[in-house]
Amino acid sequence: MKPLKDPDGFERKKLLDFVDFTDSRVLEVGCGEGRLTWKYAPASHLTFGLDPDFDALRVARADCPPDLRGRVHLARASAYHLPFPKETFDIALLAWSL
Numbered sequence: 001m002k003p004l005k006d007p008d009g010f011e012r013k014k015l016l017d018f019v020d021f022t023d024s025r026v027l028e029v030g031c032g033e034g035r036l037t038w039k040y041a042p043a044s045h046l047t048f049g050l051d052p053d054f055d056a057l058r059v060a061r062a063d064c065p066p067d068l069r070g071r072v073h074l075a076r077a078s079a080y081h082l083p084f085p086k087e088t089f090d091i092a093l094l095a096w097s098l
Helices: 010-018 036-043 054-064
Strands: 025-029 045-051 072-076 091-095
Touching: 010 036, 025 036, 036 045, 054 072, 072 091
Parallel strands: 025 045, 025 091, 045 072
Antiparallel strands: none
């Protein structure tokens, strides 16, 4: 049996208590399989998730909720070389990335 991660939704609640993602442009560095992405992305205007792990991104793309497919973009990239101009995002999120 696979263990449940955060079955009570505590992580999502705290994340949304800490940052207001409403209509924001979010850069998530180290998005992995999208575990956190799907918790805040419904509130954001646009989300870019970056991760160097091709397999993790494959899982994230497969798990992307249909209503977020036009607003969430996932790319294989490193935080060392961000492919965006300055001030593109309102929020940068790094969780379990270091």
